[in-house]
Amino acid sequence: MEKELLKKKFGLPPMPPIGQSGQKKREMIRKRDYTPVPWDTYFEKKQQVKLDSDVFMVYSCGQEGPVVLLLHGGGFSALTFALLTSQMTSMVKCRCVALDLRGHGDTTTSDDEDLSAEQMSSDVGRVVEALFLEEEGPPPIILVGHSMGGAIAVHTAVRGLIPSLIGLAVIDVVEGTAMDALNSMQSFLRGRPKTFDSMDKAIEWAVRSGQIRNVDSARVSMVGQLKSCGRDMTGTEELSQSSDSSVIKEEEEEEECDSQSSSSLPPPSSLPPPGPSSISSPSSLSPSSMPPPSSSPKYTWRINLSETEVFWKGWFEGLSNKFLSCSAPKMLILAGHDRLDKDLTIGQMQGKFQMNLLPQSGHAVHEDVPDKVAEILASFMLRHRVAEPQDGFERPMPGC
Helix, strand or coil: CHHHHHHHHHCCCCCCCCCCHHHHHHHHCCEEECCCCCHHHCCCEEEEEEECCEEEEEEEECCCCCEEEEECCCCCCHHHHHHHHHHHHHHECCEEEEECCCCCCCCECCCCCCCCHHHHHHHHHHHHHHHCCCCCCCCCEEEEEECHHHHHHHHHHHCCCCCCEEEEEEECCCHHHHHHHHHHHHHHHHHCCCEECCHHHHHHHHHHHCCCCCHHHHHHHHHHHEEECCCCCEHHHHHHHCCCCCCCCEEECCCCCCCCCCCCCCCCCCCCCCCCCCCCCCCCCCHHHCCCCCCCCCEEECCCHHHHHHHHHHHHCCHHHHHHHCCCCEEEEECCHHHCCHHHHHHHHCCCCEEEECCCCCCCHHHHCHHHHHHHHHHHHHHCCCCCECCCCCCCCCCC
């Protein structure tokens, strides 16, 4: 009785019945679905752009307005922009076009190993020309690139390969920090699992390791990063043929992976973003700390990023000055202010470009918080009066 009076007097919360707190905590554990999701959940159209012996895969969404051309980072694919395109087209009238770059996704070329900035930026220009060949002229285009794709976007803009360019947005890539990170990239790449026993396990690894923090995005994005072992088929091709793609499997967030699986998860750590365009610290994992692969893994990475090292320096060297020299309106979206180098700091203070920080996200900013990145891009288009808002969308105050 005395304890009850003290609780009422001091406003102490009642104690839970003995033996029930653990059970309730267990019941509250959030379950996650790691089942892969097909591309047409978010995109409206998928088409091949054939240029001589090269075939580039393009995904699109939206019917009117300027074209937002999206270029993914190293190791990613066009599907990395799935959630972003869906969000953006609901905010402003625009056409989102995401491209699988050379050597990535479902794009196949006569030389998939030539990932130089010159070659890939030329590819972008050729694809744009072919896409809008039947129109009177290329529509107004805003180039948006993430990481390596951001570097390619800058190279494309500087070379004048898109005459109708009206805007340039770069997501989480800065010359200084990117160049500093190159020395540790091979170490990071060696720390990743080489194979996965299932697509579900690959998606789970991406989420738990921190490569992609948004489960919904990982379920569609990781499919484009993998290919089937022993079969000449990419993840997206296999998913489209799989009759089991609609089966839903729920796994508890705290459940441990099978120790025999090649996709077993590493202990909690601050893993850096994937690919040579990473700008974080290297992984603390070593190959010896990873469990042995199973006898018949089903999936591996679509592209071996370790073999692209010869091109890394060419992607990022001189990037800041190239970015600042572009005459089109520019924007930089970063996961943290620490990524800003000296040249860009001076340029930002002089008002040469708009900068937005989203510190709650990881390197894959557009996947982790697609709604916020969509708002930033939509507001950027409205601010420069190149697009019209959809009903009900109100432009938020610009970030800085």
